[in-house]
Amino acid sequence: xxxxxxxxxxxxxxxxxxxxxxxxxxxxxxxxxxxxxxxxxxxxxxxxxxxxxxxxxxxxxxxxxxxxxxxxxxxxxxxxxxxxxxxxxxxxxxxxxxxxxxxxxxxxxxxxxxxxxxxxxxxxxxxxxxxxxxxxxxxxxxxxxxxxxxxxxxxxxxxxxxxxxxxxxxxxxxxxxxxxxxxxxxxxxxxxxxxxxxxxxxxxxxxxxxxxxxxxxxxxxxxxxxxxxxxxxxxxxxx
Numbered sequence: 001x002x003x004x005x006x007x008x009x010x011x012x013x014x015x016x017x018x019x020x021x022x023x024x025x026x027x028x029x030x031x032x033x034x035x036x037x038x039x040x041x042x043x044x045x046x047x048x049x050x051x052x053x054x055x056x057x058x059x060x061x062x063x064x065x066x067x068x069x070x071x072x073x074x075x076x077x078x079x080x081x082x083x084x085x086x087x088x089x090x091x092x093x094x095x096x097x098x099x100x101x102x103x104x105x106x107x108x109x110x111x112x113x114x115x116x117x118x119x120x121x122x123x124x125x126x127x128x129x130x131x132x133x134x135x136x137x138x139x140x141x142x143x144x145x146x147x148x149x150x151x152x153x154x155x156x157x158x159x160x161x162x163x164x165x166x167x168x169x170x171x172x173x174x175x176x177x178x179x180x181x182x183x184x185x186x187x188x189x190x191x192x193x194x195x196x197x198x199x200x201x202x203x204x205x206x207x208x209x210x211x212x213x214x215x216x217x218x219x220x221x222x223x224x225x226x227x228x229x230x231x232x233x234x235x236x237x238x239x
Contacts, residue, residue: 080088116124151159164170187195201207221229
C-alpha cells in the first residue's frame with residue numbers, strides 16, 4: 001500500500017487530455033455521434049465563422065487620397081538661420097569632464113618595462129616591527145627599537161578620569177547587607193496564603209456558575225448603586 005508521501009509525490013492527471021463528452025446539451029436534438037473512440041473538441045460552425053477574415057463591403061470604393069500633403073516651394077527653398085544651426089549642434093561636455101575608465105585599461109610599454117629605483121624599493125618593504133614583537137621574530141631580523149615617547153603634563157591631565165560631584169548620589173548597589181530583624185522575621189499565615197501561587201484550572205473544570213461567594217452575600221449596595229438601579233423616570237408608569 002502506497003504511503004501518504006508516495007500519493008502526494010505522484011503528478012496530477014491531465015483531465016483535458018481526453019475530455020469527457022457532455023451529458024446535457026441545450027439543443028432540441030442530440031449532436032451527431034463521432035466515429036472516434038475518444039472524445040475530443042470539434043470545430044463548430046460558429047468557431048469557423050469567427051476565424052474567417054473580415055470581408056469588405058460590396059459598395060466600398062478605394063478612392064481615398066493619401067494623408068500626405070504637398071510642400072510649398074518656399075519650404076523647399078528655406079535655409080536655417082544661424083540660431084537654428086547653433087541649437088541643432090549637440091551639447092558639448094563640461095571642461096573638466098572625463099569619460100569613465102574602462103574595466104581593463106591598456107598598460108603602456110613604458111610602464112611594463114619600467115624598473116623601480118632604490119627609493120621605491122625601500123618604500124615597498126614592510127614596516128619594521130616594534131620592540132614588543134621582537135621575541136616572535138626570527139634571529140635573522142634585527143629591528144631597531146624606536147624611542148619611547150613621553151606624555152606631556154597636559155596629556156596626563158586629560159587622561160585623569162572625571163571626578164564626581166560632591167552632592168552626587170550613586171545608584172544603589174545590587175547587593176547590600178540585610179538587616180538582622182529582616183533575617184529573623186517570620187511570615188504570618190496571611191503572607192503565606194498570599195505567597196502561594198493561584199491554581200490554574202482548565203477551562204470549565206470545577207466551575208460552578210450557581211455558586212455565590214461569601215463576599216457577594218455580605219455585600220451592601222451603596223446609595224449610588226441603589227440610585228442607578230432604579231428605572232428611568234420616563235419609563236415609570238403610575239397605576
